[in-house]
Amino acid sequence: MDDLTIARALHVLSIVHWIGGVALVTLVILPGLTRSVEAAQRLSLFETMERRFGGQARLSTLVAGASGFYMTHRLDGWDRFADPAFWWMHAMVLIWAVFTFVLFVAEPLFLHRWFQARAARDPEGTFRLVQRMHTMLLTASAITIAGAVLGAHGAFY
Numbered sequence: 001m002d003d004l005t006i007a008r009a010l011h012v013l014s015i016v017h018w019i020g021g022v023a024l025v026t027l028v029i030l031p032g033l034t035r036s037v038e039a040a041q042r043l044s045l046f047e048t049m050e051r052r053f054g055g056q057a058r059l060s061t062l063v064a065g066a067s068g069f070y071m072t073h074r075l076d077g078w079d080r081f082a083d084p085a086f087w088w089m090h091a092m093v094l095i096w097a098v099f100t101f102v103l104f105v106a107e108p109l110f111l112h113r114w115f116q117a118r119a120a121r122d123p124e125g126t127f128r129l130v131q132r133m134h135t136m137l138l139t140a141s142a143i144t145i146a147g148a149v150l151g152a153h154g155a156f157y
């Protein structure tokens with residue numbers, strides 16, 4: 001077993017934890033709260049539940065990014081970014097960059113406060129917005145995972 005294989009295992013493990021968590025939040029927790037909790041309480045209850053996962057997701061995105069860039073270096077794959085057949089490499093970096101920005105910059109600096117203020121004015125609409133954003137991110141992540149497995153095993157060239 002070489003270092004590339006270990007990096008690949010760490011990469012997949014961190015993706016399973018991180019995107020699996022996003023799937024649970026999007027497909028189970030958010031619809032459950034919509035059905036059984038008053039609109040005014042939903043956002044604060046959701047943030048309490050998601051806070052614990054946020055810390056774990058930060059660690060997973062760090063491991064996914066480090067192992068991903070390491071594999072790119074080991075495969076000498078930087079020129080892939082100039083080839084449209086490797087669209088799934090761009091998709092991986094894009095998804096990673098969006099989550100990194102949200103988890104490390106937007107949430108601690110302004111997103112949390114912005115949602116609180118918006119929820120005070122319009123709890124129903126704000127929760128719908130949270131749900132829509134999670135659905136979009138999960139859909140894009142699922143397409144990226146499928147594309148990356150197909151691409152890494154030679155489906156696009």
Ligand code: HEM
Pocket residue numbers: 008011012015019064065066067068069071072075077092093095096141142144145146148149151152153
């Ligand atoms: C900085 C961000 C990332 C970089 C640089 C990166 C890079 C890589 C590289 C170089 C590979 C190996 C490709 C090959 O064997 O030809 C890979 C595989 C893979 N990546 Fe990423 N990745 C990143 C983020 C992500 C994200 C966010 C996801 C999921 C949403 C993801 C999912 C996968 C999957 C599923 C594989 C295929 C594993 C396999 O079947 O062997 N990666 N990645």
